[in-house]
Amino acid sequence: MAHSQLTADELGAAHRLIGRVNQVFASKVVGQDDLRRALVATLLASGHILLESVPGLAKTTAAQTLASAVSGSFHRIQCTPDLMPNDIVGTQIFNYTTGELTTQLGPVHANLVLLDEINRSSAKTQSAMLEAMQERQTSIGGQVYPVPNPFMVLATQNPIEEEGTYVLPEAQMDRFLIKEVLTYPSTEQEVKILDGIADGTLVASGAAPRTDASLEPISLDDVRSLQQSTNRIFVHDSLKRYIVDVINTTRGQGPSPVARLADDVRVGASPRGAIALMRVAQALALMAGRAYVVPDDIVLLRHSVLRHRIVRSYDAIAGGVTPEELIDAAFDAVTVP
Template identity: 70%
Template structure:
């Protein structure tokens, strides 16, 4: 599995046993087969969702309507035998509608707690930018603390717990933009693009044949398997040189780093936070495990760079006015920092 180029990044003794790597590969192949039955194309979305789940984070999905965001979220839940709840955000949605509330029982004269839809393994928060700031912050608090508080009592959220929030970039009317500080809570932001024409033909074929709605033939994995995979991801070895590489990238987004980019401050107002570096490392570990490796190589750090950093770099007004894409700035940063 190791290449001559990456061999110096591997530990002298593997941090993960051969049997565990084989078990992880076998479980991940089950997840891939479930996706193959329901989702056509969208390989970037699959990689993002599975990697985010393994890294224990949350994902923000942005696209125009109809690009299988809801289907992908439901498929991920089905592939890991997890509970799934969908919350449709509207301006009148209240925090209690998400978290839960106390209901008074007139017969007994006592309050009973009714848990909200956030209490599930996979939660799809549809059009998060349509909910009010108060509701958004209640959801983000649940994401961060992995628990909710109802009537002064703490209720832990199920494990694993993952939020997939979607936002529609084309309808701005009646929306509440997520502040940068709140977007930073998402491990990654995936921007979906239209499928290729041949993939759209495949979608129509599958819908006509009923394959999309047919019962799953692929065997899903269990919640215990997911927890095993998440533990394994944390054991994936990250060499000191890889950590220094990640820190150099993050510092370069702030105008520093070993090779500072000239005139970066004309395009970037605020660079990535330390949370961006943590996200790069955790997702690199998840990608290494999916590749059957027990250690991280530079390509693991690079693969999801756009998804990790596009919502963590705040562009200047000039960059926004000139349509300077965050992805081009991220690519410039990675090009400037030498790989270990």
Template identity: 65%
Template sequence: MDPRPRARHARAPRHGGGRGGAPLVAGRGVASRPVPPRDTLTSRDLHRAVALTERIGRVFDQRVVGQAGLRTSLVTALMCGGHILLESVPGLAKTTAAQTLAHAVSGSFHRIQCTPDLMPSDIVGTQVFNYGTSTFTTQLGPVHANVVLLDEINRSSAKTQSAMLEAMQEKQTTIAGELHPVPTPFMVLATQNPIEEEGTHVLPEAQMDRFLLKEVLDYPEPAEEVEILDRISDGRMTRPLDADRLTLDEVRWLQARVDEVYVDASIRRYVVDLVATTRGRGPVQVPGHDRLVRMGASPRGSIALMRVAQAVALRDGRSHVTPDDVRALRHAVLRHRVVRTFDALADDVTPESIVDAVFDAVPVP
């Protein structure tokens, strides 16, 4: 057999696609021997990537106590150029975390408080008539920032929620028929309160799927809460943050390096098998899965799982993805993409336990 087709399939495609942008999925029987990609990351690139992520973490730790999972998810989503949904009760530093992340990367920050009367134009922008010149001028909305916090997104109407889809997916907004690109990098952090349901609108599955990650926050540990009180008492919470911040060019460099992290064909097949198993169509059937899951993850979930694994590998200073990288943030990637049945909800079966069952069932390459 001619080895050239094997090398072409074994090499991880850049930007997740082959010719014409179609995704490449390696089938079984593809050469298992890794073929080095053409554009390999140098050791200097890896050291720089680790240093940049550590600088973000140091700035983050100056304002946010604990919440290691939140910090990891925020940095990962930033590296992937994706968006993140945060779910927790009030008072767990979601707004502080978003502001700190924007400060750490020298980016602009806008906070949008979602209410039932919020209109799409309040988010994307509108045209304002100038009586002096008898012309219309475009006034961009708060979504045009590097880091956008949508506070309590489930309190806004479905029409307003859908106005964010274009910005999140296409990285642009349309005002009076004219396209306006959002800044780069661009990241949306949406929060929702799972306790209060009065006056809220459940996010549609199509919009939930556009969030790269969903992070569920819990209360801090007692020692961490004491640290919060100590910082407030001695004024550390109000002091200016250190100036060791990234530039936006450094963030864009970091995002470009994620694309160059090598993903072997066996790892890509592993990702596909995992996502297919969430749909009940994988190589291994999970007992009782059909009773618990109404709908599994979409192909966007496969892309997210691979991209996040690439970011995890780069953050750890490696130029290739391992199965452990795929497992690292499996809950954050898949918990909002697995739709549970009524039986699962009635029995209080968590999406995290369903995801764990899938990962335990699928053989690791």
């Protein structure tokens, strides 16, 4: 079904709502503009996000802040090797007084779910989480329970600690719309963080962020409306072809194949990668106040959308070739429409 293009009034309303989310975010998280943009784009595109960084870069604060900015429920799940699927999705409890089974829904039943250190949980638990992400429902005792709408998973993984971790398989990585790699704040930003902690405007990690009363969060209805608006952002056929050509180039094909990519890439991006590029571009267009996608929207978050969808060859890994270099090579080979 073709969607009608957004009107100027609808664009203006969407822009104001996104502005309020950005304001709440900026009041509680210093710097991390790339993270904010990636989180908001993921939310608008109804996707899930994988965050990779060393501990202490405000991932939990960012997730809690996003939840408070959209009036959503928030649950944090700390992944450990002994975490069982029931601990995430929920379980049935036998009541001895009534002799009945009652269902207790697990912490995955929230609007925003932070899955901390996803690579510490076993494959069985990871797959239970992925059912919730993909099917937007959980199964408990043969009964199906839909997760709330909107529903977004923020999973984190620590790149440096390999001890006691289970690597996420490629097929599971592909379920994440975006993989954002967080970097340390600048010196000025770090000083600003200390200032905020000292004067009480920021709270240390672990405490729920206090939202300034003057900053009005948006409602869950507003989020659903923004997600529908994102779906209606116009993508020209030439841009769809551009996305497909780039994705094909990562597979060693495309209109102008890159010899190096055929050697360095074991598995290129899947059709899900093409869908993700388009969905994120639509979200970025809406965030910029436009009713249509331009090539820059496709290029802007290319690393975040594709870095976890490309499997490098052993030679490329040994040679220190990064996924980002391979993505840039694919984009450079395709003519921008």
